[in-house]
Amino acid sequence: MGKHMCQHFKKNDIVTVAIEDIGTEGEGIGRVDGFTLFVKDAVMGDVVEARITKAKKQYAYARLERLLSASPFRTSPRCPHYRQCGGCQLQALDYARQLEFKQQKVINHLIRIGGFDRSEIDGVIEPIIGMEEPYRYRNKAQYPVGTDREGHVVTGFYAGRTHTIVPNTDCCLGVEENREILEVIIAHMEKYLITSYDETTGRGLVRHILIRKGFSTGEIMVCVVINGGWSRKGFSGREEYIPHQSELLSELAVLSGMTSVSVSINTEKTNVIMGKEIHTIWGSPVIHDMIHVRDMRREGFPRTGQKLTFAISPLSFYQVNPIQTEKLYSLALEYAGLTGQEALWDLYCGIGTISLFLASKARQVCGVEMIPQAVEDARANARENGISNALFYMGKAEEVLPSFYEDNQKYEQSDLRHPDVIVVDPPRKGCDSACLRTMIEMRPNRIIYVSCDSATLARDLRILCDGGYKMEKIRAVDQFGHTVHVEVACCLQRVIS
Ligand code: SAH
Numbered sequence: 001m002g003k004h005m006c007q008h009f010k011k012n013d014i015v016t017v018a019i020e021d022i023g024t025e026g027e028g029i030g031r032v033d034g035f036t037l038f039v040k041d042a043v044m045g046d047v048v049e050a051r052i053t054k055a056k057k058q059y060a061y062a063r064l065e066r067l068l069s070a071s072p073f074r075t076s077p078r079c080p081h082y083r084q085c086g087g088c089q090l091q092a093l094d095y096a097r098q099l100e101f102k103q104q105k106v107i108n109h110l111i112r113i114g115g116f117d118r119s120e121i122d123g124v125i126e127p128i129i130g131m132e133e134p135y136r137y138r139n140k141a142q143y144p145v146g147t148d149r150e151g152h153v154v155t156g157f158y159a160g161r162t163h164t165i166v167p168n169t170d171c172c173l174g175v176e177e178n179r180e181i182l183e184v185i186i187a188h189m190e191k192y193l194i195t196s197y198d199e200t201t202g203r204g205l206v207r208h209i210l211i212r213k214g215f216s217t218g219e220i221m222v223c224v225v226i227n228g229g230w231s232r233k234g235f236s237g238r239e240e241y242i243p244h245q246s247e248l249l250s251e252l253a254v255l256s257g258m259t260s261v262s263v264s265i266n267t268e269k270t271n272v273i274m275g276k277e278i279h280t281i282w283g284s285p286v287i288h289d290m291i292h293v294r295d296m297r298r299e300g301f302p303r304t305g306q307k308l309t310f311a312i313s314p315l316s317f318y319q320v321n322p323i324q325t326e327k328l329y330s331l332a333l334e335y336a337g338l339t340g341q342e343a344l345w346d347l348y349c350g351i352g353t354i355s356l357f358l359a360s361k362a363r364q365v366c367g368v369e370m371i372p373q374a375v376e377d378a379r380a381n382a383r384e385n386g387i388s389n390a391l392f393y394m395g396k397a398e399e400v401l402p403s404f405y406e407d408n409q410k411y412e413q414s415d416l417r418h419p420d421v422i423v424v425d426p427p428r429k430g431c432d433s434a435c436l437r438t439m440i441e442m443r444p445n446r447i448i449y450v451s452c453d454s455a456t457l458a459r460d461l462r463i464l465c466d467g468g469y470k471m472e473k474i475r476a477v478d479q480f481g482h483t484v485h486v487e488v489a490c491c492l493q494r495v496i497s
Helices: 095-112 118-124 177-191 245-253 322-336 353-359 372-384 397-407 433-442 454-466
Strands: 014-022 028-032 035-040 047-055 059-069 125-129 140-147 153-158 165-167 206-213 220-226 258-265 277-283 287-294 303-312 343-347 364-369 390-394 421-424 446-451 469-477 487-494
Touching (some): 014 059, 028 047, 035 047, 177 206, 322 469, 343 397, 353 364, 353 421, 364 372, 364 397, 454 469
Parallel strands (some): 343 364, 343 421, 421 446
Antiparallel strands (some): 206 220, 446 487, 469 487
8 A cells, every 4th residue: 555545544444454563452553654553353463454443644543354364372262252342452362472461561651651761670670470360360340230222131341432231241250150140130120120220311220230259258249239219118127229129139148158238329420330328238248358478489479377357348449359469469568578667658558458468567557548438447357357556547648648747747756757668559540749749758768569550650650769769679460361451569769868
């Protein structure tokens, strides 16, 4: 194709292209006469016919139309829905290559966003820790509930970038128990003509179904997210949130592992799944899971002695891949290099998972978390594990930390004003700048940054390094096989000037 012709790529054009790279969203990248194509579902090493979906001056988005020659890195995806479903982006790519891609993604972000030198990164980065079995690893699933064209209740996953439900009750990243639970709820809805929520009108009852399993205890939690419309006193005098609730509960109760059933009321027109109001309607308000520390310096990362038990309530954050989480936390713990004497902060602490492991090896730990239920779980978890040197503050890290620092000005020597270590584990958007600024002023010896988004990690590491720290070690842990997401732990050491 001639050069000037390429300027005129338009929607629906079919282009032949060799795929040479993987984009940050997992798409295949190829070039035709200096024009870049981002091809969904094409794998590095493929030669494909791609259909243009959106054309710009220098580049275009396209979709795999026909595979002309398959990449040696291709593998057959286990899920029949993987191309429509927005959940996985890399299932067609061999798992070993997925790990290489993620390692490279972290390096690219450190260079492009963080402004670090390649040689500096090479000196500190360790190899990514992959999963032994990259399927059935998720302990949590949030299924949207909708209605199909024939009027049947369906549940599944959203197609990429839309809210169209691809019906599927058995995502192969999740646990096998999900299917039966979903089928029981759907059958109940069909039997009693219970409506699913309609996002456009704001009507209908059932919005989402959250299922969580404690891998080491087998305990299962189901939380049905409803649009508060239906609620009345049942025969027993107890509040009912779902028509024929007791019949539904008796069917769920007999499923293996069932420990907790609740409803969450969300009447807002929002993409936020969970409503703040939770009512336990059967069993316990929480499930439990255990996490064991692993030896990260030994082959295969064997479990070592220490283990802690955590209570998890529906609104609390809990890492979705418990096996990789053990490795991630163990790495963070090793990076913290504790002797038993230290005072530290654990910001964005959730239910206190990292905090409590740190507490067993330090003198004092202070956790900060903004979700009230998670803070309650964290305090209960400290008690249940017999840990008395961990304290939890409810609030935003960017507010709690600066106000603690300012309010305690007269205590210049206070341990928590100038702690030995600060651990942070923020959501994807990273740390707020006020939080980073205070961390630098507190001048801990070490900062351990645990991140689920390497782009914001790179941005924040630049700020911390400019504030007197240097990267000592950084290592990715694959918590999310078949997706483009990657978890990273980084150890920063204060540079004494
Ligand atoms: N370290 C925990 C939780 C990490 S997830 C674990 O590994 O389980 C991030 C947590 O930060 C969530 O619990 C979320 O509720 C909380 N969070 C989000 N923004 C926050 C903020 N600005 N201040 C404090 N906590 C926040």
